[in-house]
Amino acid sequence: MTVSTAIARLNAADPDFARHLDHLLSWESVSDDAVNQRVLDIIKAVRERGDAALVELTQRFDGVDAKSIDDLILGRERLELALTRISAAQREALETAANRVRSYHERQKQDSWQYTEADGTVLGQKVTPLDRAGLYVPGGKASYPSSVLMNAIPAKVAGVGEVVMVVPTPRGEINELVLAAACIAGVDRVFTVGGAQAVAALAYGTESVPQVDKIVGPGNIYVATAKRHVFGQVGIDMIAGPSEILVVCDGQTDPDWIAMDLFSQAEHDEDAQAILVSPDAAFLDRVAASIGKLLPTMERAEIIEKSINGRGALIQVRDMQQAIEVANRIAPEHLELSVADPQAWLPQIRHAGAIFMGRHTSEALGDYCAGPNHVLPTSGTARFSSPLGVYDFQKRSSIIFCSEQGASELGHTASVLARGESLTAHARSAEYRILNEKGN
Structure with a gap:
């Protein structure tokens, strides 16, 4: 089997970096x-x-x-x-x-949960x-x-x-x-x-x-x-796109480990995306060499090759701060913080489906047995979506119980707002409950 790698190399200092990154990330799940x-x-x-x-x-x-x-x-x-x-x-x-x-x-x-206000009104949520x-x-x-x-x-x-x-x-x-x-x-x-x-x-x-x-x-x-x-x-749950991994590395992790972490997502299918971001240009070279060395040993080498060459990238950044900025821009499904002190950078991570902390925490552990869910937002949707969880299988119903006094006090407020919206029945419904008034 003949395989070759031509993974894209991007540099955040390039004036056209944003455009190149947008092109790399673009993927549409469009049915013809x-x-x-x-x-x-x-x-x-x-x-x-x-x-x-x-x-x-x-x-x-x-x-x-x-x-x-x-x-x-x-x-x-x-x-x-x-x-x-x-x-x-x-x-x-x-x-x-x-x-x-x-x-x-x-x-x-x-x-x-429920709580009771001073006038006896009860508010809450039923799960x-x-x-x-x-x-x-x-x-x-x-x-x-x-x-x-x-x-x-x-x-x-x-x-x-x-x-x-x-x-x-x-x-x-x-x-x-x-x-x-x-x-x-x-x-x-x-x-x-x-x-x-x-x-x-x-x-x-x-x-x-x-x-x-x-x-x-x-x-x-x-x-x-x-x-x-x-x-x-x-x-x-969601309309999921291809699997993604983004590795942020300070250059001190074994390059073979990083190459295999990239492969772990690239082997899913040709549209999967594997990206490495590092401020160390020499380290990016070493990872590229590891990719070339290890790829022929993989059972799904042809799929990995197409994924890496088509949608993969090695991105050089100015420093770790810029690496985190790029990570937030990408909003990846899986984010590996393969750095010395991942906890120090965690507060700055704003968009990621799952965050894998440290050099020893491979994304594959999360896929199978770490515990957190592996059903994660893809294609940048981690900006507004979360992993699948118990909350996806529960509904929340609001609970409102008004005491006589509470209904009377709230009735004044509701009446003003309802009449401001020209919804007279709303207003009168609330006004009927105001003490000593009939709302005629």
Whole structure:
């Protein structure tokens, strides 16, 4: 196999740096008209024909010989069987990761609260878990049992009543690790369907697939497009772009470590992005050499090569302060602070999905077993979005209880504001509760 690297080199001192950086970061998750129409047709078919459409579409797209919807349902006993079919080491790793993910997310759980004002008025917030959540899991060779843990466990910690998983099994190919992860995470039901048809089934329900309140989990362009179309009917987690890593390094970390950290995201797919920022030009040269040395040893070398050459970069900056400024400008999904004292720089980090502190904290640990969620905002959306968490599976309802005195006092304020908006019924509704007045 012949591989070559021509990773871009940028310098923040270049007058055109901002333009070059913008071009490097640009990525659009745009469905063309053909994909969009195909997804709309699939959603329509599932809404109109339910289970029959699911069976037909699964036969057509996944090559599965399913005679009825019963052939696409996996019971709890099948998940438990998967636990016996994986190796002892795999089971231990899944259970260790699940325990750590559960322990971390239990600290995110929010409780209801109330307070009482002097006049007896009670205000508060009621926190309620979703009734049912849908988890989309890619199937076949591109299977990620870690994603099952990261999506299902927060839902269970939140108290979601039922977690329904959909996972395609192309040509009948079942990934035992995925099913074992579902068993450990407490998934309640599994349907072996995928694509836009699975999203439609979760959003609208069929005779067999229950309608959910929110759909989470990654998928291809058809899944992402379907999630866009059903949003509003159900909640969704996000429309995720390609995976990203940004490493900020002071030049003192082993360059082989940094090269492999960049590879860890580049191997996901050709559109993934791996960027290194450092004030040490000689260090950037050493990392470039490590990339060239290590790339031929990788199983997914061709994918890494296309990712590194197409969207990767080594960026030289003036100093560590400018490195942090560039990091905030990029707002990466994964940010590694591979520096001597990462804690000192942490207060200045404003935009990042997950922050990996220090030379020994590889991003890969966060993907699998550190504890925090690996479902993170991509494509700069860390400027306004957060990692998936327990809070994504909980709703908040406001609580307002007015005492007689409180209703009277608030009624004066509401009346003035309502009449200022020419909403007379609002005003009179409030005025009826003002003591000694009838609002006529």
